[in-house]
Amino acid sequence: MTDAPEVLKPLRTWSHLATRRRRPTEYEVVSTNLHYRQDNPDSPWELDPDIHMNKWYRRYCNDSPLRHDDWDAFRDPDQLVYRTYNILQDGQETYVRSVLEQFSDREHDSGLSVEWAGILASHHTPARYLFHTLQMASAYLSQMAPASTISNCSTFEAADSLRWLTHTAYRTVELSRAFPDLGIGTEERRRWESDDAWQGFRELMEKALVAWDWAESFTAVNLVAKPAVEGAVLSGLSRAGRQEDDLVLSLLTESQLRDSERHRRWSTALVEMALENEGNRDVLNGWLAKWAPMGEAAVDAYCANLPDGGALAASAKEAMSSFHTGLGLAAG
Amino acid sequence: MPLLDRSEYYDLIRTTNWTPSYVSEDELYPEEMSGSRGIPMEKWESFDEPYKVAYGEYVATQREKDSGAYSVKAALERANFVDTADPGWISILKAHYGAISVPEYAAMTGEARMARFSKAPGNRNMAVFGMMDETRHGQIQLYFAHEHTRRSRQWDWAHKAMHANEWGALAARHFFDDMMMTRDAIAVSLMLTFAFETGFTNMQFLGLAADAAEAGDHTFANLISSVQTDEARHAQQGGPNLKILIENGRKDEAQKMIDVAFWRSWKLFSVLTGPMMDYYTPLESREQSFKEFMQEWIIGQFERQITDLGLDTPWYWDEFIRALDETHHGMHLGVWYWRPTVWWNPAAGVTPEDRDWLEEKYPGWNDTWGNLWDVIIENLVEGRPELTGPATLPMICNMSNIPIVGTPSNGWNVKDYPLVHNGRLYHFGSEPDRWVFEQDPERYQGHMNFIDRFLAGWIQPMDLMGGLQYMGLAPGEIGDDAHNYEWVSRYTPDVAGTAAG
Ligand SMILES: [Fe+2]
């Protein structure tokens, strides 16, 4: 009986985590190595190997120029899981509700100047289209990323973009009541499609949405578009609003920026991991050289007609480029 | 001024379609990913989800649901239900977690397909909640299964199954990949959310929850009914798209997608849920038979839903209703016979009392399936267990990837439905399985089922050991009779007969 196969003993965790000494965290137990499509590179999906979707995943996920031997080793620095995400965001939404309620009780909006309301109509309420494009882009990354731990970060990010879109829709209704003559609630699509302020962002996002390679999509969206949006449309506009006593905008933005800081933490961790493979630096820099100028142009166009817009644009671009330098990348 | 009511701003949240100009609409929404089938963008804007939820409500409700499910688990952990439960019930848990947890997570990708590529803005938003829901279902079920890994290596399969070439896992992947991973956004909404989730997840999650409550497994009952509350919401994405397809003259295409998805779902359930409900669940805990659950959830509710929307019942409806008396009995017998090839321990479920129940629920059972079990029982009683296990390979269907079965013995109708396509011979377990293949041969033609792989020499050595190795099953994981054959003593003459005299 000496050559009888060994009888496998029960383990304290999943077999794929059992070789490490440390006990896995809840995050690792429920988040790691879940994309079974990564098991068979010839046929990600259990159907004819040559169907469209198998080709799509081979080309845009498996054959990405950004290479790593073990993407599954990626860990979200926040170790967020579904249940902690909801705890976190329910807290944030409670805060948002209390802001909205308090300021509505104090008739905040009727205290805003008509000039500023005009800027909100041109630069704030149309952002729901922009946030929706971010939502779509993150949903794409969720379905294409090579590791479940990457997809999960992106899924939470998609939900966060829907959150920002929801806040914007809510404010659109309130503002339309305080300022019924400014086209608020009706003109946003036209502004998104044709106002100069939005064309840079629209071009950036339409192109980013068809950057099919998973890693290029990540670069275009998380390393360029989001920093540009956050610098100009979130921080920038809310800074301008502070001169106008628009406290609702600044308090809402405050809460949204918490999400975006979290998005940056995981994006940073992913870039760091990619750079373990020296060949990836050129790949990422190449993509940045292509996308960052579009991001900067989007910031410039958006800020052009804002009060003190030149300074806002400069600081948004500065923040974006120092983000890139901090990652060890150079936009050129 | 109080907070706005959701209805005051909800429509703006889903007014997000725009006309792209830096890339074309076709580039932004490639037909193969989007599946708008020539229906213009603005028509999709009429998409109206019956169940509405805004972000803030979503995170609040979901936080509460999780807090309920996790605290029930924590409260009952000390009770050690799993250590004292009937082994048949434990097999249900192992089979369920292995076949369901990771595919639930994979459903996130199907939802993400809609969230990115649907031309209906309401669909794109609802699908983001769907992505979140499926992340929940993957994570919570992995978490609940994980605490049991120390009990037996079979529990490892809650995570491992979908990574393995075990035949059942392979069948599940072929099914899920076909329905939700490789389809365009609109097809996902019809095939995954409408056909599968509306029709079938109710069965797995509410039907099984009823049995779980009866069996005293309150942790599991609570978990899966909580999962189902999410399914009930995001399953409602298919209906509105179906309506748009029908209004725009695409009824035939919609009908075909539903017919394909429904049949494929049925076959998966016949091997997974059927045996669980009618054989593994201890007799005293069986709420209803599998057939009765199917009649209630599928024939009653789903049939009404499809006809309300203006579709027809699938063309094979009579065959489906006939098969409710048959298929899962064959699947069960097959799984028990080939028990080393699964990651759980199948419960035979054929004590004399079980058989009375089966005969009552499925008149004629003893005269057909019962006769085969008699042979197995006789071999076990006479000490010939080697005759009750796999010596040959079953025929496997090239669509469902599960064994080809029919009624045996006095009702014999076992039949292969072959098809030669491009010079290759394919085998199917039924006319509808073959029909599904014929609707879209390119989608399936290059796939190798387990037997194809064996015959092509992918599996070496070409024997049971080689097969188990290929499937990733080693001693310690491979299945055996759930009750360690104790039930056989009920048929041993000196125990069952006049031992007392
Ligand atoms: Fe689910």
Ligand SMILES: [Fe+2]
């Ligand atoms: Fe679902």
